[in-house]
Amino acid sequence: MHLPFPGRRHKKNGDDGGAPETGAPPARARAGGGKPPADPDAVAELLSECELLRSQAARAGVRLDHTPASLEALDQMVPRWRDDPETLPWLGHDAGLYLGTVVVRTVPGAVWQIxxxxxxxxxxxxxxxxxxxxxxxxxxxxxxxxxxxxxAEIAET
Incomplete structure (x- = not known):
């Protein structure tokens, strides 16, 4: 729902405030399908958090430093999380994001896409x-x- 407000909006983050008289969205939003463009570095940073995986790895003495060697160390961890049906899917999600983070940081030309x-x-x-x-x-x-x-399979392609 669009609720027009009288007067001009304040400029913020390069937003010209659109055309409040007509209710038109700012040019940046119109050009991007209604969404501002995502910052690839911010997306990569957000996806690299993997908090649950990091806590499990730290307890096992595994350092997650965004290298292929850290993936090998994760493969060697005792999978205690498999006994917890609530933890398992979240840990798996984090493991996938961490794998992607290592790929994006080490394989030339690899990027996150949402x-x-x-x-x-x-x-x-x-x-x-x-x-x-x-x-x-x-x-x-x-x-x-x-x-x-x-x-290894991803890095080959």
Whole structure:
């Protein structure tokens, strides 16, 4: 619902306030389909948090430093989370995001992309989209495929 307010809006973050007399959205919003463009660095930072995975790894003495070696260390952790049905899907989600973070930080041309349904995927320079969250969930539930193996396969393409 659009509720017009009298007077001009204050300029904020480069927003010219649109045309309040007509109710038209700012030019930036019109050009982007109604959404301002996402900052790729901010998206990458947000997706790299993986708080639950980091706490589990820290308890196991594993340092998550965004390297392929840290994926190997995660593969060696004892999967105590499998006994907790509430933790398992969240840990798997974090594992997928962490795998994606390592790929984005170490594979040239790899970037995060958020699909229209809000699903984060890693887009490789080749154009291939890698669905890392389902891969992380599979790893958390079954231990296979290993995160380090997935990374190796992704990095090859």
């Amino acid at each position: 699909r229209s349904a809000g699903e984060p995927v890693v887009r490789l320079a080749s154009g291939r989209a890698v669905e890392v969250v389902p891969a992380g969930q599979e790893w958390a539930a079954n231990g296979a495929p290993e995160l380090s193996q997935l990374y």
